[in-house]
Amino acid sequence: MSQKVFVSAQEVADRAGVSRSAVSRTFTPGASVSPETRQKVVEAAEALGYHVNHLARGLMRNESGIVCLIVSDMATPHRSGLIKTLTQELQHSGKIAMLVNTDLLDGSVDLALRQAIRYRADASIILSGMPDKSITQLCLKNGQRLVLINCDDEQNGPLRINLDDEEAAGRVVTAFLRAGCRRLAFANSEAGTPSLMARENGFVAAARAHGLEVVVARHGGTNYESGRILAQRLLTLAERPDAVFCATDLLACGFIDAARHQFFIRVPDQLCVAGFDDIEQASWASYQLTTFAQPLAAIAREAVSWLESSDAAKPEGQARAIRLHADLVWRGSIRGG
Amino acid sequence: MSQKVFVSAQEVADRAGVSRSAVSRTFTPGASVSPETRQKVVEAAEALGYHVNHLARGLMRNESGIVCLIVSDMATPHRSGLIKTLTQELQHSGKIAMLVNTDLLDGSVDLALRQAIRYRADASIILSGMPDKSITQLCLKNGQRLVLINCDDEQNGPLRINLDDEEAAGRVVTAFLRAGCRRLAFANSEAGTPSLMARENGFVAAARAHGLEVVVARHGGTNYESGRILAQRLLTLAERPDAVFCATDLLACGFIDAARHQFFIRVPDQLCVAGFDDIEQASWASYQLTTFAQPLAAIAREAVSWLESSDAAKPEGQARAIRLHADLVWRGSIRGG
DNA sequence: CGTCATTTTGCAAGCGCGTGCAAATGCCGC
DNA sequence: GCGGCATTTGCACGCGCTTGCAAAATGACG
Numbered sequence: 001m002s003q004k005v006f007v008s009a010q011e012v013a014d015r016a017g018v019s020r021s022a023v024s025r026t027f028t029p030g031a032s033v034s035p036e037t038r039q040k041v042v043e044a045a046e047a048l049g050y051h052v053n054h055l056a057r058g059l060m061r062n063e064s065g066i067v068c069l070i071v072s073d074m075a076t077p078h079r080s081g082l083i084k085t086l087t088q089e090l091q092h093s094g095k096i097a098m099l100v101n102t103d104l105l106d107g108s109v110d111l112a113l114r115q116a117i118r119y120r121a122d123a124s125i126i127l128s129g130m131p132d133k134s135i136t137q138l139c140l141k142n143g144q145r146l147v148l149i150n151c152d153d154e155q156n157g158p159l160r161i162n163l164d165d166e167e168a169a170g171r172v173v174t175a176f177l178r179a180g181c182r183r184l185a186f187a188n189s190e191a192g193t194p195s196l197m198a199r200e201n202g203f204v205a206a207a208r209a210h211g212l213e214v215v216v217a218r219h220g221g222t223n224y225e226s227g228r229i230l231a232q233r234l235l236t237l238a239e240r241p242d243a244v245f246c247a248t249d250l251l252a253c254g255f256i257d258a259a260r261h262q263f264f265i266r267v268p269d270q271l272c273v274a275g276f277d278d279i280e281q282a283s284w285a286s287y288q289l290t291t292f293a294q295p296l297a298a299i300a301r302e303a304v305s306w307l308e309s310s311d312a313a314k315p316e317g318q319a320r321a322i323r324l325h326a327d328l329v330w331r332g333s334i335r336g337g
Numbered sequence: 338m339s340q341k342v343f344v345s346a347q348e349v350a351d352r353a354g355v356s357r358s359a360v361s362r363t364f365t366p367g368a369s370v371s372p373e374t375r376q377k378v379v380e381a382a383e384a385l386g387y388h389v390n391h392l393a394r395g396l397m398r399n400e401s402g403i404v405c406l407i408v409s410d411m412a413t414p415h416r417s418g419l420i421k422t423l424t425q426e427l428q429h430s431g432k433i434a435m436l437v438n439t440d441l442l443d444g445s446v447d448l449a450l451r452q453a454i455r456y457r458a459d460a461s462i463i464l465s466g467m468p469d470k471s472i473t474q475l476c477l478k479n480g481q482r483l484v485l486i487n488c489d490d491e492q493n494g495p496l497r498i499n500l501d502d503e504e505a506a507g508r509v510v511t512a513f514l515r516a517g518c519r520r521l522a523f524a525n526s527e528a529g530t531p532s533l534m535a536r537e538n539g540f541v542a543a544a545r546a547h548g549l550e551v552v553v554a555r556h557g558g559t560n561y562e563s564g565r566i567l568a569q570r571l572l573t574l575a576e577r578p579d580a581v582f583c584a585t586d587l588l589a590c591g592f593i594d595a596a597r598h599q600f601f602i603r604v605p606d607q608l609c610v611a612g613f614d615d616i617e618q619a620s621w622a623s624y625q626l627t628t629f630a631q632p633l634a635a636i637a638r639e640a641v642s643w644l645e646s647s648d649a650a651k652p653e654g655q656a657r658a659i660r661l662h663a664d665l666v667w668r669g670s671i672r673g674g
Numbered sequence: 675c676g677t678c679a680t681t682t683t684g685c686a687a688g689c690g691c692g693t694g695c696a697a698a699t700g701c702c703g704c
Numbered sequence: 705g706c707g708g709c710a711t712t713t714g715c716a717c718g719c720g721c722t723t724g725c726a727a728a729a730t731g732a733c734g
Contacts, residue, residue: 005399005480006457008690019714024692031693034712049475054455055392055401056690059719062342064392066456069436074424075617080417087411087438096452097436099406101424115433118391119403120343138386143342224621257622280412284561285594286623345720356684361722368723371682393720396689 007050016044027052058120062143067095067307068116070109071127072102076223076250077279081296082127082149089300093308095122102128110135117142123307126151130193147303152194152321159306160321161299165195165276166202168292168326172245172274173206175290175328179272179335181243185215187230187255188247189222196222196247199276203245215241222247227254228262235263242271243334249275249282252289256333273333276326288332295324344387353381364389395457399480404432404644405453407446408464409439413560413587414616418633419464419486426637430645432459439465447472454479460644463488467530484640489531489658496643497658498636502532502613503539505629505663509582509611510543512627512665516609516672518580522552524567524592525584526559533559533584536613540582552578559584564591565599572600572608579608580671586612586619589626593670610670613663625669632661 009023016023018037025031026041033041044050058064067090073079087097098121100112109131116124117138123145130151136158139146146158176184186203188196204214217233220226227246231254234241246252252275259265259273267273275282278293302322346360353360355374362368363378370378381387395401404427410416424434435458437449446468453461454475460482467488473495476483483495513521523540525533541551554570557563564583568591571578583589589612596602596610604610612619612628619626639659 005478006690010690020691021693021714022712024690025713028692032712037712049478051451051454051479053396053457053690055395055457056719057692058392059390059396059690059721060692062719066435075414075417075421077412077414077417080412080414080420083417083436084412084438084440087436088441091438091441096456098403099420099424099434099436101421101428103421104425104428114388117388119433120390120392141342141386142388224617228622253621261622280561281618284590285565285598343720347720357721358684358723359682361720362683365722369682374682390720393689394722396691396720397722399689 006053007048009050009052012041012044012048012050015048016040062120063122064120065095066098066119066121068098068100068112068119068121068124069127070100070102070112070116070124070131072109073128073222074099074101074103077281078249078277078294079127081279082294082299085296085300086125086303089304093304095304095307113139117144123147125149125303128193145307147306149299149303150193150195159303161302161324162195162321163292163294163324163326165198165326166205168276168328169199169202169245170206171328172203173210173212175274175334175336176243176245176272177210179243179268181272182212183215183239183241183243184212185217185234185241185244186247187227187234187244187251188216188218189226189251190218190220191222199245199247215239223250224254224257227251227256228258229254231255231258232262235259235265243273244271245274247276249277249279249289249291251275252291252333253281253287256287256289268333268335272335275333278329282329283331290331290334291329292326293329294326298324343390344385346387346389349378349381349385349387352385353377399457400459401457402432403435403456403458405435405437405449405456405458405461406464407437407439407449407453407461407468409446410465410559411436411438411440414618415586415614415631416464418616419631419636422633422637423462423640426641430641432641432644450476454481460484462486462640465530482644484643486636486640487530487532496640498639499532499658499660500629500631500663501660502535502663503542505613505665506536506539506582507543508665509540510547510549512611512671512673513580513582513609514547516580516605518609519549520552520576520578520580521549522554522571522578522581523584524564524571524581524588525553525555526557526563526588527555528559536582536584552576560587561591561594564588564593565595566591568592568595569599572596572602580610581608582611584613586614586616586626586628588612589628589670590618590624593624593626605670605672609672612670615666619666620668627668627671628666629663630666631663635661 009020013020013023022037023041025033026038090097102109113135125147127149148158148160152162184207186200188200207214217230219229265271275289275291278291282289282291346357350357350360359374360378362370363375427434439446450472462484464486485495485497489499521544523537525537544551554567556566602608612626615628615630619628
């Protein structure tokens with residue numbers, strides 16, 4: 001490493017003929033600096049190519065401006081969309097996103113949170129997986145904010161953002177019944193995360209309220225391939241379902257493709273399908289999937305604004321749980337509508 | 338902010354009955370510490386919940402361990418796949434990824450690079466957009482490594498990773514000819530990035546070498562919707578193409594969907610299609626797209642290993658340009674094969 | 675037991691920055 | 705011109721860490 005790469009505030013001060021504090025104050029919003037001093041400093045900084053060292057600033061302020069995004073399956077359409085929206089929102093409020101991938105091994109969420117602590121991230125946002133309770137406690141004890149998106153847990157402290165999954169599931173039942181469907185099925189992954197289970201349970205309960213039993217099938221991860229396999233399982237049943245609610249759009253795409261290309265079943269004529277997430281592919285001509293839109297923008301806004309607010313005061317115990325509404329996007333995979 | 342949240346090395350030292358240096362050395366690989374001292378320190382650190390402050394460490398070492406990923410359209414299948422692979426590879430070598438989104442406004446790549454400098458990132462990896470030359474110079478002057486992926490530029494200093502786009506385009510021509518196609522078309526976005534243009538130019542040149550002219554159409558961004566529009570333009574031509582090479586899988590998906598659902602053209606019977614990237618959707622039953630696989634793993638490995646190597650010695654002028662091979666993945670969108 | 679080479683340890687300086695405090699400056703009315 | 709006040713400036717300390725250097729501890733050997 002070369003040693004004299006970065007320009008320090010001292011050098012700027014020397015060039016501008018002021019003290020180093022003046023330089024520091026110039027780049028600190030709300031600090032007391034006369035206009036002429038500021039001008040001199042800004043000019044010198046520009047000339048020298050000076051950039052405030054956020055590492056050092058973070059050290060002093062005890063506030064790094066870093067927010068850690070902890071996520072698995074980040075190449076998935078829904079996840080990447082959420083990441084995108086979050087980073088935008090974070091940048092918008094002057095923070096920066098650190099990305100930690102937890103696909104590698106299990107228990108790596110914990111490892112990731114440790115990493116976040118090392119870099120003194122102001123907060124961690126967990127998009128997936130359920131962190132161990134002990135670890136979240138460690139985070140909170142270290143002054144980190146914690147946001148859990150779609151991975152509800154009863155623990156206290158972090159902000160939890162979830163959707164009204166059960167209610168959405170109820171609307172699907174209504175839509176299916178209106179389309180004249182009677183043999184309902186639910187296609188789920190084996191992941192068993194709270195939001196997926198909420199959709200399943202909500203669907204089963206709502207159907208039962210109308211006197212219908214639901215065939216539930218679960219398989220593998222939340223991806224396209226699982227959707228295909230679930231279709232093979234459900235569409236070969238003696239009593240073939242005429243409507244299926246897939247826990248996820250990705251599952252739905254796989255399901256539809258298998259139904260169409262393997263069993264030559266027409267959607268929605270012979271089979272109604274609903275999904276969840278409203279990923280981009282749901283709108284593609286080959287799928288035209290009726291699904292629920294994840295309110296990405298709202299999620300990001302809630303998360304970031306909570307971080308901003310709790311920056312000022314830190315009401316330790318005042319944990320919040322936010323429940324957002326998922327809009328139903330009508331396309332062509334359910335008759336009627 | 339509460340003031341006493343983090344455990345410092347001093348506290349660990351006190352508890353372990355050693356000096357602060359001993360603590361520091363314990364967590365510095367390769368430092369001289371006796372086994373028993375190390376043990377005492379580790380125990381005390383564990384008990385107190387101590388984590389090395391990477392901000393402070395970065396300040397001293399002049400090396401933060403942060404690598405900045407600068408990317409637009411990050412929710413796109415190909416981009417998100419690359420991000421995923423890169424973060425994994427970075428974590429694997431003890432570094433951490435910082436994510437900067439450049440979708441917001443133009444010239445925001447420059448803004449992003451400034452952000453990277455502020456956090457004293459050891460390096461920046463640019464996945465999209467062409468940074469201004471002055472800004473890349475600023476980065477290099479500030480001791481940052483720079484990696485440009487698929488956005489070749491003649492500038493010196495950074496590592497440039499690209500694919501053999503022209504050669505790949507040549508193979509498409511061969512495949513199309515073997516399938517008996519004669520009226521070739523190329524569907525491109527208006528983005529005009531070097532890699533897209535290389536595919537276009539390579540395709541046109543290779544066709545010409547076989548005595549064929551190519552109809553080239555360009556529209557909008559590199560996405561599904563543009564693919565549909567390009568299909569509407571190319572498939573209504575008097576001399577309708579019987580083979581089209583789409584610069585990107587996303588374009589190809591849109592193209593195929595329009596061809597199939599709007600013009601009732603069968604792929605590959607009446608129209609051969611090739612794409613580029615091998616995004617997950619290319620393998621879906623509705624597309625079965627023959628395409629070129631981006632060697633994501635190789636790209637990530639090259640980038641990260643270069644960062645590691647140039648960590649040690651910094652041969653300023655020794656810029657490297659790497660050209661990787663894109664494997665052709667045969668599926669069903671070209672006859673024969 | 676003394677001498678010297680080797681390892682381990684502590685001291686202290688310094689990385690680049692923010693900020694409390696006191697000194698300096700400017701301004702106003704008398 | 706001068707006291708009183710508000711604003712600006714500089715000094716110096718500390719944030720948590722690494723590391724060169726010298727002192728202390730350890731071990732080997734005659």
